[in-house]
Amino acid sequence: MESFRRRLKLSTVRRETIPSPVEAMESSPPTAPVPPASNPESITDNAPSTAEEPDQYLSPRPLMVMIASLFLIAIMITRDLSILATAIPRITDHFHTIADIGWYAAAYMLTNSALQPLTGKAYTYFSLKYTFLFFVALFELGSLICAVAQSSTMLVVGRAVAGMGGSGLLNGATIILGVAAPPDQRPMLMGLLMSMAGVGQLAGPLIGGALTQHASWRWCFWINLPVGGVTLLVMLFIKFPPYKARKASWTIRDVIHDFDIIGFSIFAPACVMLLLALEWGGSTYSWSSAIILGLLCGCAGAFVAFSIWEYYHGDAAMIPASLVGNRVVYSSMITTFFQFGSLIIFSYYMPLWFQVSKSASPTMSGVYTLPTFGAQITTVIIAGALVTRLGYPMPFAVVGSALATVSAGLMSTLDIHAGAGKWVGYQIINGVGRGLSIQQPIQAVQAVVKPDMIATATSNVMWAQTFGGAICIGLAQTAFLNLLRSALKTRAPGVDASNLIAAGATDFLGKIARSGNQELLRGVLLAYNQAIAHTFYLAAGCAVASVVSCLGIGKTKLESNKNKKNAPQAEDEEKGLPDTTGNIHKPAKSDEKEKAPTLDGSVDSRSSKEPAN
Known part of the structure; x- marks a missing residue:
């Protein structure tokens, strides 16, 4: 009984003497934040975050509008990959050359594959909304260049620009769904997004054949402009869930380090060399030719150098x-x-x-x-x-x-x-x-x-x-x-x-x-x-x-x-x-955590403080 009274008195005095959070912040000296660990667990632990609170997700109506826009983008991107299959014969007739047939698809895939990992950095450090809209606009620019192309070379350039824009769209859509939709809705929405991509791939040859036969091959690219325009307008007026950029201001040194420009400059040529070797090997050149062997050796060396660089660049790596x-x-x-x-x-x-x-x-x-x-x-x-x-x-x-x-x-x-x-x-x-x-x-x-x-x-x-x-x-x-x-x-x-x-x-x-x-x-x-x-x-x-x-x-x-x-x-x-910012969650149970040592080995003064007489 005496022990119970003593404990009750102790907890009462504590409630009177422990300062409020604001008073504690004003009276306590600032402590250095604990940096997040650099091991895999620091990145892959499911630590809580404000981005995971249910009230931070979009409400049903804006979410449905956003999902419809993302579905349109998924259809547009994959349709664009397959629509050329039925249009290429008319394109070669128009430009009177078959030399660039392989490049109409390869130019898109080269820029798309090389830039895709870098787009993740862009979505991590900048606004989700405006980064996504930037890639939509870039894809639209590439489609416009293709639609008005006056030469085969101009068409190849347009495909390359469209590939740059497309590199950030389908993965951007999955990132947005991962932030805007509650976790228990993501599996179905993500599956539907991938299915819409499949629908686009299926519809490509059908639409391309119809447009090429009854209108012009240029409409295979003109059709992207209204779809992208609708998406731009819809996304512009949707309030995205909170997803703050990691930095508010930048310097050139920050960009080079945080965006891993050096890693990208090694990675992109490696992808290009590998895809060119696969594109040319056995068709344009024999597999034993010096060009193909040189591309494969250069690709292997570049990937080794990239792996070493990424390892030493740590968590800032691409x-x-x-x-x-x-x-x-x-x-x-x-x-x-x-x-x-x-x-x-x-x-x-x-x-x-x-x-x-x-x-x-x-x-x-x-x-x-x-x-x-x-x-x-x-x-x-x-x-x-x-x-x-x-x-x-x-x-x-x-x-x-x-x-x-x-x-x-x-x-x-x-x-x-x-x-x-x-x-x-x-x-x-x-x-x-x-x-x-x-x-x-x-x-x-x-x-x-x-x-x-x-x-x-x-x-x-x-x-x-x-x-x-x-x-x-x-x-x-x-x-x-x-x-x-x-x-x-x-x-x-x-x-x-x-x-x-x-x-x-x-x-x-x-x-x-x-x-x-x-x-x-x-x-x-x-x-x-x-x-x-x-x-x-x-x-x-x-x-x-x-x-x-x-x-x-x-x-x-x-x-x-x-x-x-x-x-x-x-x-x-x-x-x-620690949470995602590196801050430590302090134990809340005063009875069970009395005189608990802190991370530096000292004793928490508030939990061990005796009541004043």
Whole structure:
């Protein structure tokens, strides 16, 4: 009893003697802030932040308007990548040259891949809204240059500028969703965003064919201007959630250090050399030529130098070693690399298979791929709801990648006599696999990184996605051409492979059909079918690799915004853990923390102070 009275008296006196927070700030000497640690945990701990408070998210109506705008951007970007497929013949006729055909796509991919990691820095250090609008405007400028191009070279320059703008749009959309939407809504929204990207990729050839046939190839680029203009106006009047830039003022030295300009100057040429080697190898130059070998050696040396520089540049690096050193982050990057490698191979070669083996028009070949995207969009909605409820993305990534592997294997068995039941069923399996897995890597990364690292982490994952697609489509093109040459030797030995490749599949087949040589026509069809079907082996290999790599995501759980508000905050306050700014949460329990030593080993004077008599 006496002990209870003494404790009650002690706590009463404490309430009278402990100063208010304002008095404490005025009377206490300032203490040096504790800097955040530089190890992986300092970046990937789920520490509480004001950006994670539920009242900091957008309310439903502005959020829906923003999401609609982001969906338009996703469709526009991916449609722009695929719309040229049906417009290139008219473009080459207009400029009277076929020398730059490869550059119409390569110029976009080169600038897009090289700049993408740097865009994460821009979103980290500057306003989300105005950074995103800047990239929209830059993409629109590139589209305008393409639309008014007076030469093939001008068109290539416009594609390069559009690639610079596009480098910050799709990853910017995922970053904005990660900040504006509550955690329990992100899986479905992120999946829908990726599905809209798939819709754009599907719609590209359809829209491009219609515009080129009934208007002009220039409308393939003019159409981007109203879409981007609407997005600019809508985003300009939406109040974004708080997401403060890290610095209010800048110097040239700050820009060079914080934006890792030196790292970028090493990284960009490495990407360019690798993509050029894949673009030219086996087509423009032989793989054993001095040019290709020089590009590959230069690329390898540049990547080694870049890795060393990034390691020593610490957390200010463009691709921080402490970030990608986290198992969930690097596993997600590898997974999305192979996922999109497999996806883009199907996206390019399934329409070609329909045009060659089924004599479909460019428009109908796009229509025939609807089962993939229909199944993908439906599954994304279901998977988003399930991930939101269960909270674990890894099982969905594993099952989805496994289904993509199965579908790739099945598609490699397609022949010219395959019925609709086969190619529709195989595509549905592929679409279900995509829908289950495609959004999970980004979800996992955004679940484990701190709020102020979401932009950098998301940009790195999106770079892996873009780079994986660019590399895998380059490898697939090389494999396809070599397989076609080999198949023609056995199935149509009288056909010159170089003439067939230069003329294009449908034009050459049309000439053979008009000649009436049915045996030769059948041989060429079988050779084309074999080359395309065997190219799907590469897609299957990518899907298998994604099954293995996504296991590294582990038991990462997506917390609801209620849990993010209460559980981590209480736990960190109890343990005295640092938040994202490096400040230490002081223990709040006076009875249990009496005379607790502080971080420097001294005794907290307020908790050990005896009552005055």
